[in-house]
Amino acid sequence: MIRSFENADLRERNSFRAAQRAARLAEYDSAAELPEVFERYGMPQWTVLSGGNNILFTRDFDGLLLTPCGKTITVAAENDEMAIVRVDAGVEWDDFVRWATDRGLWGIENLSLIPGKVGAAPVQNIGAYGVEVKDSVVDVEMFVPDACKYAVLAAEHCAFGYRESVFKHTLRNKVVITTVEFRLYKSPRPILAYGNLAREVEARGGATLANIREAVCDIRRAKLPDPAVTGNAGSFFKNPIVDTAVAERLRERYPEMPLYAVPEEGKVKLAAGWLIDKAGLKGFREGNVGVHDTQALVLVNLGGATGGEIAAFADKIRQRVEDEFGIGIDTEVNIL
C-alpha cells in the first residue's frame, strides 16, 4: 500500500523536531511498489526519510521524500552455527535487535536501542559499544530509480568505515535500500570491552544475550536524551581521525586527552565530545539550541528551534573547537 502526503509536515518525522515541510512524502509497505511511487510522484529531487533520527532539515524540502514501512523479517538460510536473516528496510532497528536476541542470535546485541530503521543502518554503518553493523551485514538490496531496476551490493563493496559507506557518497540519492541481509551467530560471542559494559553485564549475572541487551539499553537511557522528550539526533559530530604526530602534539598539551588507535589506518581517533567539553561548551546554550549537559557530542533542540538555528549553532561549536585545538570536526548528521 502507498500512502502519499502533499505539503507534508515533518515535525513528527525527524528526531530534532524541526518544523519543516516536504512538497510530497510517500510511505510504502513493499519495495515492489517503488516503481509505482516514482511513476506517480517522481520529482527531480528526492531522498529517503526513514525514521528521521540522523537528518536535520534546515529548510522545506522541495521534492519527494520516501519512507519505507515494510515490516518483514525472514530467516533465509541457517545451519548449526548461523542464520542468514533478510530484513525489510522499514523494520524498526531495535525491533530487529529484540527479534534476534529473543531467538538466541548473536552479533547485533550491542547495537540495542539505536533509533531508526533497518534500511538506514548500513548508510552510516551504525555502531555502538565496540560493534559496527558492517560486521553482520551480508549484502544490501536496493532499488535504482534511474534504471527502474533492483540491485544487490555485497558488504565488501559497500565501502564501510567509521560512520561511513558508499551510500553516503557515490550512491547518495541514487538508490533506495529495500532489504538488508544479516549473518547472525548461534553460539555466544560477547563483545564487552567498551566502557563499563562488562561491569554492567556482570552485575546482571553474566554475558547472556538478554543481559547484554538490558545493560546496553540501561546505559543508553541513562546517558542519552530521549528524542521524544528533547529533540536531538544522537551524536551530532563524528570523532575526528588524525595523524599520529598531531595526536602526540595534543597529548603533550593535554596529557589526559583520550586517544584511540585506528591501526588499520595508522592513525588516531580523538573524542569529539571531549574536545567540545574541554572547550568549555558542555551545557552551552544559545536561544533554543544547546550542547547536552552530560553528553557534549549531542546537540539539543530545547524547544521550537528551527533547523537553520541548529545548523548555525553547530557551526559555532565546530569553529570554537577548531580555534582551541586546530582540529576540524565533521558532522555525523545529514544536513538538508
Ligand SMILES: Cc1cc2nc3c(=O)[nH]c(=O)nc-3n(C[C@H](O)[C@H](O)[C@H](O)COP(=O)(O)OP(=O)(O)OC[C@H]3O[C@@H](n4cnc5c(N)ncnc54)[C@H](O)[C@@H]3O)c2cc1C
Ligand atoms: C538518541 C539517538 C541516539 C543515537 N545513537 C546512535 C548510535 O549509538 N550509533 C549510531 O551509529 N547512530 C546513532 N544515532 C543515529 C541514528 O540512530 C542512526 O543514524 C540511524 O541509522 C538513523 O536511522 P533512521 O531510520 O532514523 O534514518 P534517517 O535519519 O531517516 O536517514 C539517515 C540517512 O540515511 C538515508 N537513508 C535512510 N534510509 C535509507 C534507505 N532505505 N535507502 C537509502 N538511504 C536511506 C537518509 O536519506 C539519510 O541520509 C542516534 C540517534 C539518536 C536520535
